[in-house]
Amino acid sequence: MDRTAQTITDGIYNLWFENGGWAQLSAEVFDRGPARIARAMTSSSPGFSPSAGDRASWSGIYFANPTHAGLSARDVAIDTVGGGAPAWLVEGKGDRSTWAIHIHGLGSPRAGTLRGVQIAADLGYTSLVISYRNDGGGPTAGSGRSSLGVTEVEDAEAAVHYAMQNGAQRIVLFGWSMGATIALQLVDRARYHGIVAGVVLESPVLDWVAVIKANCVRSGLPAATGILAIPWLALRPLSHMVGLPTTIPLRDLDWVERAAELTVPTLIIHGTRDDSAPIRVSQVLHDLRPDLVDLEVFTAGHTLSWNSDPERWRSTVTEWLSAHVNSDGR
Incomplete structure (x- = not known):
């Protein structure tokens, strides 16, 4: 090569x-x-x-499907407002009360989350590997454009309901990149307090403004160029002109500003070479909430921490879940 x-x-x-x-x-x-x-x-x-x-x-999408990842899964459909959203169901062994819901990022297929599903399976969790609207696998809505997690969260919420209807008493959310944006919105909903027991975030998008600026720099543009995009996301009728189904409430999606509102134990895994979702945002959130947010740093690019050191990634997540979710012995 x-x-x-x-x-x-x-x-x-x-x-x-x-x-x-x-x-x-x-x-x-x-x-x-x-x-x-x-x-x-x-x-x-x-x-x-x-x-x-x-x-x-x-x-970094290492496994093409659950079978390739050594997992036994069956296809299910999650009922959403836009129709059935395909998902893989990997049934846990032993106690079926703990489920993991795996949420992929923007532009990535759900197969990308199988790196984390393996760990959930090893711990005996039942896993639901979901799709959502306009991701290429889930239902198509409106213009087919992403709303950066704002409307996609409704489909993830439908997956939470599916899990609860099928025996889940507590849920761990795995969010990759924009999947973290979706996961944190779920955690923020009062009706899931006591249900969501932990959150594992890989290369999370915690502040869209910082991400937009970083991607401008990656494209060879000044970071300040990203400021020009903000009105097109946050204001009507500009957001409508670019085909977005809704305005993007960027302040609501800024988890550094909202750090005091976090309530669930959270593990962040982030790479120092991430030029898409800056690691400095994760570091600031960890510094603000060391009581609740753990940060593990890898020498890796965006969503590539597992690939850079699979054994360390696996042991990090396994030990953290064992301490924060399985500590009651279940």
């Missing part, structure tokens, strides 16, 4: 090929000269064999 900052990064990753198929890569990097490196394929999609010149996307 071409030598890039991504392809020489520590950890295990996946290549998703534009002509179909995927290939998992080993952690070891072999030097092939100043412009090339090689990594061994450890697994690939059935019947797939890449050829020289094939184009592929570098990805």
Whole structure:
């Protein structure tokens, strides 16, 4: 492969090929000269064999489906206002009272959360791996555009109801990137106090203004350019003109400003190389609420902490859940 900052990064990753198929890569990097490196394929999609010149996307989405992740799952549909939202149900072993709901981020498929589902399964939780409106798998609503978690939370709430109707007495929320925005809105709803027992957030979006500025910089624009986008999100009729189903209440989604309102034990995992959702926001939230928010820092990019060190990620989450959710012995 071409030598890039991504392809020489520590950890295990996946290549998703534009002509179909995927290939998992080993952690070891072999030097092939100043412009090339090689990594061994450890697994690939059935019947797939890449050829020289094939184009592929570098990805942290390591598992294509539950079976590939070693999980036994069945397809279910969550009833939402827009119709059935497909989900994977991974039934827990032993006590069925604790469920985990896994919420993926913007532009990522639900398969990306399977990295966390494995841990929930090992702990005996029943897992619900959800889709939501306009994510490419769930129902299409309006113009098909994302509302940055503001309306998507209604579909995640339907998943919480599904879990409660099927025996969940307490729920752990796993939120990846924008999935964290959705998860924290659920936690904020009084009717779930006492039901949501813990929150695990990977590369969370805790402040959309900071994220918009960071992504401007990543695109080669001044951070201040992001300020120009704010009225188009927060004001009518501007938000309507760009196809958003609603205005985006950015202040309501700023969890640094709302740090005092947090009520549920929260584990944040964040990478120092995250140029999409700045780690400094997570650090500030941790500093404001060290009584409730734990922060584990990895040398990794956005949503790539698991890939950079799977064993450490697994042990971190397992130990935290065991201490904060399973501490009563259940």
